[in-house]
Amino acid sequence: MVERNRMKAAKSFLQELRSNTAGNTLAMAGMAMFPLAAMIGGGVDVSRIYLVQTRLQQACDAGALAGRRQMGSGTWTANSNAANTAARNMFKANFDTDAFGSYDGAYAFTENAGTVTGVATVKVDMAVMQMFGFGTKNVAVECDASMSIPNTDVMFVLDTTGSMNCPDTGSTYCSNNGNTEASNARIRGLRSAVKCFYETLAKRNSSEDCGSTPAAGSENTAHLRFGFVPYSTNVNVGKLLPNDFIADRWTYQSREAITRAENVIVDYTPGTPYLYGSTFYYDGGWSGRSTVETHYNVRNRNACSDLQPEDYDDMSGSEGAPYGHSTWTSGDDQITRWYTDVNGTRYDYSTSYSSRQDRCRIRLRTRDLVERREYRQINSPVYEQQQVFSRYDYKPVTFDVSGLKAGGSTWNDSIDLPVGNEGLDTGVTWDGCIEERQTVRTSNFSPIPVAAYDLDIDRVPTTGDPATQWGPLLDTAVWGRYNSYGSRTTSTVSTASNLSRNFSYTCTNEARKLQRWDTPSDFDAYLDDLDAIGSTYHDIGLIWGARLLSPTGIFESENAASASGGAIDRHLIFMTDGDTVTSSTQYTSYGVEWYDRRRTSASSAPSSNDLTSQVNSRFLAMCNAIKNKNITLWVVSFGNGVSAGSITNLRNCATSGKFYNASNSAELLANFRSIANDISQLRLTN
Template structure:
């Protein structure tokens, strides 16, 4: 006899006592309570499963372009929301489907389970099947992104996984590209560009393309006119705009004359053209300096501390000849007296002139007759190239490196060169490029320049900002003119702003002794001024409705971290290994794509 038949006979039998009748009356009540418990379980399992497929669909949409990882991402997010055996439910295996429909990437996730009833099985209800579904998609929206990447020598150091920092960055950027492209070879609504930086940045080709005026440096930008070695010519890196010294700490303050923090371009509003970056022949010497003496010196005092064959990261010998060794003619003499070299050679070698008794080794001589020139005298002077100490030595001086920066040399910087520390050319922002073009830039043109020579965050940030925000000059065609594009500036570094303390150091703001941005010539004052200018560029970018993201790899510095945090807020992502930096760039990419649930 079944439970239902027994219950029916018990209800109809009225010959019993009161207690049996009460027991019969309790059965419906217990059934109601039991069904309420099971219905509650059904509701809770369904809700948890829905949260799981929602999270899984969103995760799948984020990683749509990572075809070898996206199913795993769906599963991980689903199971993070639905523990195994939740409230007695059977094993679940979410099914994910990835499709591109009319240009829209769509991810559908389904999940099904059987939930055994705890109380209702008494009444013949054994299990209940629960099914849920969720669909997420990415709607195309115009997106313009400028990525600024640290290419300093320290990027050749290792992360805990044992690979180099530059390799970790490359893998992170490839993931970044994959997510932004969402599995496509090209996105018509995506415009992206790259700027790499060290102590300078290479935007010369972009500036020439858009006809931004470049100041000519006779003997350098026009070296071909003199018949000089092409390796002596400008490769496109730039120095700072004219500016004022000693900016205050408030990044919101507008300082008249500080042309190196805003979006006004060289050549506009009466400003001069871009100053080409030029590293003159110099070296750290065994005396502890790199020249620039104002006391009596002998030629031996200019002996470099490193030979030209030195390959170490600390090499500080950038002595290159202006004319091939043993070549006839006056090319070296002519170039040495052009604007590119003349003042440098004076400042570097004038110490020889304080020795009146040895005038035959003076590099700086009277222009009229080549005789003795007294330092500070009003008479015209010139450089005697043939007298430069050690210049004929094959141990210390070398021909300029014409192959610098190419894969044939492992993409490391080869000295000597007037373009020392000049990274690869920037990529301007354009819609519809092939994803392969971006990947190639990351793998080939994004590399650590050796030997290391400091880090100037500001110069990369400034030109990344300008190339992004000045779309009236650096033009691109928005494929959806009715929609304002999202604009984002993504900045990456592995360390603090740094200027090497030795006198032979040179960067976008010249040498410390030039005092271009501070009345002090100390490295500390210089670094403070660089970071204050970085903060002002960031403030200007945010005023232009640009999303700013900053990623640091390894421990940041005490002077940089507060500036980065104030600049980017919660978009400042600190990482210390390869996994973390990959996750950081994935997070940024996800934030930049328009994802939402549709079902």
């Protein structure tokens, strides 16, 4: 009984204890203290590790980028390892080795095939987690940086005027150096600069010594195309165009042969041949003398002589075939002459007398003889009325030039036009330079007039509408006429004489559309072939550079997007070594401007100032049009011959911050390399 009561009491205590919750929280809190400490400590230490790793990665990235930018298009070890020094300094500026409790930091940067790689490590001691057996944590990061380019089109518009033959330094005036390249000619500096630009951007080796060689295997595989528009007085772009873009008929300052009706001898009625005369000549030498007769009882020598036969010619031979025909006219008659030969023999007798024997011998020798007979025949004229040359009218003449078209975008190099002697068809060669399409006479190009099709970058020509099409520039079909006093005139000049051309003409090397240049030797060869000749017309070069680069114009199908459909960054690089230089007597893209006056007053001859003002105004209008098409316009002034006013125009032409001024070839090369580096984009690749 007692035992039962004791068990009952114990059970009651346990039940009471189970149901009593007083003080449980304190016990539970004590039990959770260690797990909570581990969680909080772990969070603190992990946050420290993450912060150290993040800052370490940022410092590594900054160092790699700084090193790659310092390296540029050069080498990693150039300038006493300047690129590596820049990378390390940038790392140190962004991360102190004892930052955030880290220590034993180490970092290094290397380069391979144009990519800069960085590795950085530090140690971090655990603050809280040490009590749980976690000690030191090693933190390591890697980073890569390289120069790469997006889909890119680059159009070079290059001044190849005569002054580019001049030395690249010095202040002595030089016009064209006799159209011969100086040893340090500007054109040579330009070739070098563009080749090094190509090396920098395309990562391919050119023939130029650019101070470094692109690393093997680093060739760019993106959409990267280059095009060229060399310019001077004109641009050579015609044969890049489809046939439909050139007009079938075009008007030139030329000449037209004028004829008159006249009875013209078209044939002759044969007359009767007659013997006009004969001449004789010996053929060979005399034969030996032989006795043909002997007479006796001849009293004396005189009697012997009386017995001598007369000499004679035997012309009984046959008459040979006619030869030596010739014909001439006398009045309107035609006289024909020819010869025949008749063979014969000359018989020559002599005597030999012997007084002792009263003997007389008759002796004979012979010699071949030829009779040359001259025959003549008078032929009567047959008349027909025809148009014959009278004179030339020197004036504007419209010619059919469609014969230059060979189908598609293929062209013939010449065409026959009636501009030869007395209006005969003669071959006229076309080298590819063009005359511009319709323009307007104005000095205000803000905005560009709607009717100024020549300044419309994107207008596609309408077949059959010459106002929207271009014309072939045909210098041997053009004359600059002058009157009897030797003065130029726009009036028709009528004369039977061949006037002098009275103008000057140059055509640049052919332009190149945008294309890949995967073979460096092709790129080099194009630049090496550039000739420096002609005057400075900035506007025409820029107009066609824009047309060949535009994604929405005459080459839209080729330029709108990359082969994969991606967007393209577009850059136009314009380089010149001088001020605008014009002349009214040069055959330009707007004709011979003294006579054609397409962009100056029609009532008076343009001065050089008039033309220069027009070229500069159109140039600046085109600069704005290009920039408005989201094309980056780089402008480089080269040499010491550019005036302050032109420098201002060139600076205003360029996209903001994209103007360069190079006083010599070394600076020009540095400018082009800087442009190439700016076009390239510095990127983290890992």
